[in-house]
Amino acid sequence: MTMETFLGLYNYWIVIFLMMTGFYIVIARGNLIKTIIGLNIFQTSVFLLYITMGKVTGGIAPIVSESDGHGAENHDAGHEHDAVNSAAEHAFNGSGAFESGAETATESGEFESGIETGVDSWVQTVGYDEPIADGVAGHANDAISEVVYSNPLPSVLMLTAIVVGIATTALALALVVRIREEYGTIEEDEILEMDRNS
Amino acid sequence: MIEQHLPILLIALPLLAAPLIVLLGGRRRAYILALTVCWCVFGIAVAVMSRVLGTGPISYELGGWPSPYGIVYVVDYLSAFVMLFVSGIGAIVLTYAPASINREIPLSKHYLFCATYLLCLTGLLGMCITGDLFNVFVFLEISSLSSYALISLGKTRRAPMAALQYLILGTIGATFFLIGIGLLYQMTGTLNMADIASRLESVDGSKTKLVAFAFMTVGLCVKMAVFPLHTWLPNAYTYAPSVVTCFIAATATKVSVYAFIRLVFGIFTPHFAFEEMPLGDALMIFSLVGIFVASTAAIYQTNIKRLLAWSSVAQLGYMLLGISMANVGGLSAGIVHMFNHALIKGGLFMVVGCFVLQIGSVKLEDLRGAGKTMPLTSFAWVIGGLGLIGIPMTAGFVSKWLLLTSAVGAGLWPVGIFMLLSSLLAVVYVWRVVEILYFSEPSKLAEKATEAPIQMLIPMYVVIGATIVFGCWTEFSIGIAHEAAVSLVGSVTSGGTP
Numbered sequence: 001m002t003m004e005t006f007l008g009l010y011n012y013w014i015v016i017f018l019m020m021t022g023f024y025i026v027i028a029r030g031n032l033i034k035t036i037i038g039l040n041i042f043q044t045s046v047f048l049l050y051i052t053m054g055k056v057t058g059g060i061a062p063i064v065s066e067s068d069g070h071g072a073e074n075h076d077a078g079h080e081h082d083a084v085n086s087a088a089e090h091a092f093n094g095s096g097a098f099e100s101g102a103e104t105a106t107e108s109g110e111f112e113s114g115i116e117t118g119v120d121s122w123v124q125t126v127g128y129d130e131p132i133a134d135g136v137a138g139h140a141n142d143a144i145s146e147v148v149y150s151n152p153l154p155s156v157l158m159l160t161a162i163v164v165g166i167a168t169t170a171l172a173l174a175l176v177v178r179i180r181e182e183y184g185t186i187e188e189d190e191i192l193e194m195d196r197n198s
Numbered sequence: 199m200i201e202q203h204l205p206i207l208l209i210a211l212p213l214l215a216a217p218l219i220v221l222l223g224g225r226r227r228a229y230i231l232a233l234t235v236c237w238c239v240f241g242i243a244v245a246v247m248s249r250v251l252g253t254g255p256i257s258y259e260l261g262g263w264p265s266p267y268g269i270v271y272v273v274d275y276l277s278a279f280v281m282l283f284v285s286g287i288g289a290i291v292l293t294y295a296p297a298s299i300n301r302e303i304p305l306s307k308h309y310l311f312c313a314t315y316l317l318c319l320t321g322l323l324g325m326c327i328t329g330d331l332f333n334v335f336v337f338l339e340i341s342s343l344s345s346y347a348l349i350s351l352g353k354t355r356r357a358p359m360a361a362l363q364y365l366i367l368g369t370i371g372a373t374f375f376l377i378g379i380g381l382l383y384q385m386t387g388t389l390n391m392a393d394i395a396s397r398l399e400s401v402d403g404s405k406t407k408l409v410a411f412a413f414m415t416v417g418l419c420v421k422m423a424v425f426p427l428h429t430w431l432p433n434a435y436t437y438a439p440s441v442v443t444c445f446i447a448a449t450a451t452k453v454s455v456y457a458f459i460r461l462v463f464g465i466f467t468p469h470f471a472f473e474e475m476p477l478g479d480a481l482m483i484f485s486l487v488g489i490f491v492a493s494t495a496a497i498y499q500t501n502i503k504r505l506l507a508w509s510s511v512a513q514l515g516y517m518l519l520g521i522s523m524a525n526v527g528g529l530s531a532g533i534v535h536m537f538n539h540a541l542i543k544g545g546l547f548m549v550v551g552c553f554v555l556q557i558g559s560v561k562l563e564d565l566r567g568a569g570k571t572m573p574l575t576s577f578a579w580v581i582g583g584l585g586l587i588g589i590p591m592t593a594g595f596v597s598k599w600l601l602l603t604s605a606v607g608a609g610l611w612p613v614g615i616f617m618l619l620s621s622l623l624a625v626v627y628v629w630r631v632v633e634i635l636y637f638s639e640p641s642k643l644a645e646k647a648t649e650a651p652i653q654m655l656i657p658m659y660v661v662i663g664a665t666i667v668f669g670c671w672t673e674f675s676i677g678i679a680h681e682a683a684v685s686l687v688g689s690v691t692s693g694g695t696p
Contacts (some may be wrong), residue, residue: 044375053384157332164339168369175362182355
């Protein structure tokens with residue numbers, strides 16, 4: 001593993017560090033409140049794991065159109081021009097890129113075709129796991145690849161997990177309150193000692 | 199019209215009823231509403247089961263969103279079967295409950311008990327029905343959180359401590375499961391189980407897959423209380439109110455076993471789990487060791503609830519033993535044992551609930567001679583105990599026989615011998631209680647005791663009777679378990695059904 005990949009994965013190192021810290025606290029600490037804090041750190045590390053994987057360099061919002069990603073062809077050029085973002089415009093401006101890819105473009109339709117391919121590349125980058133469209137829209141890709149896209153799904157999942165975590169913490173604290181009322185202590189050793197003697 | 203929406207009603211009904219009960223309040227009202235909902239849910243589960251038997255698996259798209267994008271609920275043989283007995287046990291236990299909870303749970307908390315009970319049921323059913331992996335986690339947490347709360351309702355001061363210990367281990371298990379889901383999502387970009395299964399095929403030899411598998415297996419093993427990770431179970435079962443123990447002992451670990459089966463056979467495929475990974479050997483060793491250690495521990499208990507709790511750990515070993523064989527025979531034996539053990543353990547804990555109500559103690563020495571003053575309850579223990587040992591004509595025999603034949607069929611003679619030896623241990627701990635009940639001088643408490651009220655005896659005998667019925671009439675349980683096992687093991691080539 002080179003230094004670069006090591007540093008590139010720094011988010012994951014933090015995740016593992018937090019995870020092990022939390023886990024260690026849960027195992028090693030006898031104080032019930034500290035155990036719950038450890039449990040919280042442990043859960044938080046998972047939130048970070050999900051959020052990290054939600055960041056996609058060069059990703060784009062997954063807009064699925066009905067005709068399998070080529071729906072934009074039905075629109076007129078002017079409309080497309082509005083819809084396409086600056087990246088696609090960039091592709092159009094870099095007219096040199098057309099030569100290789102836009103074989104089907106007629107003379108009159110060259111402008112339109114350029115936009116279309118731009119749109120296609122835009123649509124084809126639907127979802128980060130699709131290969132980035134090559135060829136014509138290379139410039140567009142350059143622009144897109146600089147964008148760090150945040151996949152909303154992991155964030156939404158983590159909102160749910162945070163709620164679960166809060167519920168768990170609240171319940172655990174409520175139990176600790178009851179334990180304190182019954183035993184007068186929140187040290188696990190002392191509680192077990194009292195149980196043995198009773 | 200409504201028939202199409204039965205799968206979602208199964209979840210929505212108890213989920214909506216729970217907050218409604220809290221809002222309404224009132225002890226009687228809450229109980230009647232909860233009971234009605236439980237029986238309705240059981241009725242829906244029966245209807246869904248009959249539809250699955252008639253027309254094959256049902257797939258329900260939530261909100262009409264098509265399957266890989268939206269959340270889908272899938273009811274096939276296995277999930278319909280598990281939901282059927284979970285909702286059945288849920289309804290019967292709640293019918294049995296009033297007298298017992300009057301004694302064991304403060305009156306002011308009854309409506310909260312009813313609401314939490316329904317939430318727990320929702321979570322368990324949701325884990326069975328959903329075809330979305332993250333949904334499994336959410337439902338797992340719903341059922342777990344409500345079961346922690348239910349356990350902490352116990353009267354002794356040890357109940358909150360037992361609940362907290364379960365909470366800590368359970369949360370670690372669930373978080374492990376969540377990490378696994380995250381890694382799977384990272385590899386496949388989807389949460390739909392069937393979709394993950396089909397995409398995972400192309401990810402071979404990846405370390406991420408291995409790590410995800412390890413995290414999810416360990417996480418579920420905590421929830422299943424597989425032998426070395428079972429430490430939360432004896433205390434939780436012992437100190438929870440009797441009714442809660444009946445319900446949780448009969449359903450919660452079984453549903454985790456169900457989720458495990460889905461994970462191994464539906465998502466990771468048996469080829470990966472059993473051939474590339476040594477899951478089969480590992481499970482077999484842990485379950486055999488677990489059966490022996492837990493059965494031996496059960497023999498030395500002086501508390502009847504703790505005795506049954508240890509026996510639960512042992513019985514869970516038999517289910518995993520079936521799964522570890524990874525063939526149709528073993529898997530269907532494991533599935534049938536889930537069902538049979540749910541009935542047997544549910545019934546036996548109901549017997550204990552009657553003893554607690556009438557004698558007021560769970561110590562074996564206080565139960566001495568209860569056979570004379572509580573003949574019907576004691577007799578139910580004998581029948582349930584025979585089922586636990588696996589005497590012919592009881593449900594326990596059916597699954598153990600299936601397990602034995604498939605072990606021998608697979609050439610695993612030592613496993614067969616171990617199983618027979620371990621059944622002898624079960625004879626010892628069941629007989630110990632029988633001897634105390636029938637052949638000892640009555641203790642002071644047992645002498646004064648009277649027979650349990652009829653409202654408790656009837657549900658108890660329904661469950662205990664069911665162990666005899668399903669011991670003799672095996673077509674239903676074995677038939678469905680076989681269908682389920684065939685579709686799971688046979689799904690190796692097709693990439694798995696959700």
